[in-house]
Amino acid sequence: MIPAVLQFPDLSPTLFSIEIGSFTFALRWYALAYIAGILIAWRMAVAAVRAPRLWPGESPPMNDRQIEDMLTWIILGVILGGRLGFVLFYQPEYYLSHPAEILKVWQGGMAFHGGLIGVIVAAWLYTRRQGIPQLSAADLIAYTVPPGLLLGRLSNFVNAELWGRASDLPWAVVFPGPRAQECPGVKGLCARHPSQLYEAGLEGLLLGLLLIVLVWRRDALKAPGLVCGVFFTGYGAARFFVEFFRQPDPQFVSDGNPLGLAWQVGGYGLTQGQALSLPMIAVGLFLALRARRRARTA
Structure with missing residues (x-):
């Protein structure tokens, strides 16, 4: 038995539920996190475009109405991209064998990197149609994302999902469920890193x-592109770091690969999350450095 660890608090993933005959409506914390994150992002974006002093030439790239219209596109991008990203990046063989399961979003399975790609595609299409400066729009979107990440990771903790690797640190948590409580080489209950909280603190708050x-x-x-570049670099670096403490998806873990490395060369390797974060860091550094260089030249 591992001493000096924390038991998972008595938290329900459902805020409330209503039963009407055979129909049950339940509002989950995870869904509430999505809703609150979108509303916060919308108000942050509106506040930014209403402050002309923040923009080049004191000319905001968008107005309130355009933000609301783009938000609809972005919501679709998050849902479609997040789901397809999970399918392609984490469980392609299963979903190729069970294609009908792809549409069952309510059963879980969303990938941040897929959602990010969906947002990029949706925002690019909308801004291109509206003639909106795309780098400035990307900066505006990136600036508003962290609150949603913070709430999403907190709801992951409430749901007791995406927990970390086995640990004997004083703040390690014994999560509910047999798969979370059984670790190779550990006798008794298995305590784990609360990696959801690590991500909430780094990707969301910091x-x-x-x-x-x-x-x-x-x-x-x-400096168009700077905020977007800092976000890409910051998220990629934070996710890369937390992956050292986060339990990988079970399909990557085996007796010969206990660390769940998806990419291995010469005895070294990366988890799937780390592999997907490296391009983000590279793109983010490129955008930030180019923005700084252009600003200095101007």
């Missing part, structure tokens, strides 16, 4: 505060 300072104190929106 990165969000950094972007707020850059936007409102450092005039970062006047």
Whole structure:
């Protein structure tokens, strides 16, 4: 038995449920996190475009109505991209054998990197049709994302999902469920890193505060691409780091691969999350450095 660990608190993934005959409506914390994240992002974006001093030439790239219209596109991009990303990046063989399961979003299975690709595609299509400066629009979107990440990771913790690797640290948590409580080489209950909280703190709180300072104190929106570049780099680095403590998806774990490495060369390897984060870091550094260089030249 591992001493000095924390038991998972008595939390329900459902905020409330209503039964009407044979029909049951349940509002889950995860769904509420999506809703709240979208509403917060919308208000943050509106506040930013209503402050002309933040933008190049004191000319915001969008108005309130365009933000609302683009939000509809982005919601579709998040849902479609997140689901297809999970299918392609994490369980392609299963879903190729069970294609009808792809549409069952309510059964879980969303990938952030897939959702990010969906948002990029949706925003690119909308801004191209509207003639909106795309780098400035990307900065605006990136600035508003961290609160949703914070709430999403907190709801992952409430749902007791996406937990971390086995640990004997004082803040390690014994999560409910037999798969979470049984670890190879560990006798008795298995305590794990609360990696959802690590991600909430790094991807949501810390990165969000950094972007707020850059936007409102450092005039970062006047260098198109800078805020987006910092977000890509910050999220990619945070996710890469947390993957050392996060339990990989079961399809990647085996007796010969206990760390769940998806990519291995010469005895070294990366988890799937780390492999998907490296391009984000590279693109983010490119965007941020190019934005700084152009700003200095201007």
